[in-house]
Amino acid sequence: MLRTHNCGELRKTDAGQTVTLCGWVDKYRDHKGIVFIDLRDRYGRTQIKFNLADDSDIQKTAWQLRYEDVIQVSGEVTARPDDMANPKLPTGEIEVHAAALDVLSKSKTPPFEPDGQNLPNEELRLKHRFIDLRRQELQQAMQVRHRLTKAVRDYFDELGFLDIETPILGRSTPEGARDYLVPSRVHHGEFYALPQSPQLYKQLLMVAGFDRYFQIARCFRDEDLRADRQPEFTQIDVEMSFIERDDLIETIDGLVAAMAESARGESISLPLPRYTYHDVMERFGSDKPDMRFGMELVDIAEVAGDCDFGVFKNTIAAGGRVRGLNAKGAADKYSRRILDNDFKNLVGEYGAKGLAYFKVTDGKLDSSIAKFFGEEQQRSIIQKLGGENGDLLLFVADSDKVSSAALAALRNHLGRDLELYDPSEIQCCWIIDFPLVTWNEEEQRWDAEHHPFCSVVPEDVPLLETDPGKVRALSYDLVCNGYEAASGSIRIHDAAVQQKVFDLLNISAEEAERRFGFLLEGLRYGAPPHGGIALGLDRWVMLFCGYDNIRDVIAFPKTQRASDLLTGAPSTVDDRQLRDLQIRVVE
């Protein structure tokens, strides 16, 4: 070993010991006759003292030290005089009095310093990711990530789950997300697809009798990115046999508690609350509501349909909805310009054509459109939204879909902006009873909400033929702070029900056979009732770290256009490689 201790562990009680430390020069303070170095590794920082009187050769080298040089220092641990201790550092009560110094590796002047001050733009940080990763936030994230995956493995191991790997090179199944394709050299013109998830494999593992499976699986989706989406990401993939929905949910409740314990040392009270899809869509306008605060949506259809405000009245007449929310005490918080521009644009992104708002003043509505509402109607609106003087009431009148999306976004914005919750808090809940299918207006057909193998609430099976939109799926999402953090379902193992679902989705027998024949064939050879779930590992790490960007918890992430600025991927390849694959690039 080139060191006896790390840079975070020495304390006053170690005074007198001779130690050797290795690390990066984090700061240097050169007083000519005395030089201080803060030596950094991933465990912490320790002050090293170089004294002119001791050894002029060492001192000469110490004068040359610059940021991010890697050095090895030996010397005696010395207690600092009380008035010279640094309370900001855990090691601040001691310093190492250098008797030997070896520069292990000189650093070029770094493009930026990983001290977290004046953080450069992300482009530069991604280009020099090896430096960015020295920053405390990223070091922290990698540690949380490690602890989390270890907790996951330990938890499932305790419960008798087997960790089984599934192929990365698989067959393309052209529904859902766009596949990343890998050309085959041996089979001209044919391609593998990277897995969007191990979904079909894990169902076959159930058929094979591995009744408790989990895997920390890399997944790939060639879709446009977001702050919480990367083209390759990691799922905690789980599948169980001979279980019902609640068994799975309880198992995952325990997993979430174990993860929270390991990542943050927090105990989460179980069971996690469960809400139905219908319930949260009505109350929050979203199937992934942020439960850290209230501010629920309120329907004012009765008043709106009867008032003189054309937008409201016509929306109700056309079968739309008028709903609003109450920003408590925010009447004077937002200027008219912000309301008419920023807020209107915000809801406009979701298709809302406008935003109506009132301030509650003297028990009445105060707004340019208040005149369209009678005294009784104003009282009714205020009462429905629990309005008090000083409150700001905001309304969107539109279709169910648009008003939900717009108000959900507005609610999230207001919740954050009005600081209605502690941003370090974690609030998880289950969303259950999703609709099995949703009507696709453009294509004039029913689409699976989850996937075509998702099972049905037994009492709803007859509805498959009469009222498909009302059929509830045996699927469930785990939502955390407004993010979809896990999603799963009980799968169909009954051929007759599967056929009904395929019929509903307009998937012919030939088409089903062509698309997922290998799964269907497997299910014909004794398939146990089974179900599972997949948790987005990256998102959980992000949530547990309190970050709002998934790139901050991935060691080597990609940009929004899916390029890796560090390595330059994707890149062109040699003609010879293309020849082998019989692929030609066309302009």
Next chain:
RNA sequence: GGGGCCGUAGCUCAAUUGGUUAGAGUACCGGACUGUCGAUCCGGGGGUUGCGGGUUCAAGUCCCGUCGGCCUCGCCA
């Protein structure tokens, strides 16, 4: 595919209505300094204002295009 924000010294930023030689802090280089911990003080070097075109007597600033980064709608069974 659509909408929005951004790009000036290695880095973080400034630069009036379009107007002198594009500035500051930090980093870097040199000097001073034996108790600092964002060390301090003195001095110095450092610019294709992302790139290309246009308007103008004059462009970092205005216009068009393009490249790159971020946020977002669509998309993500």
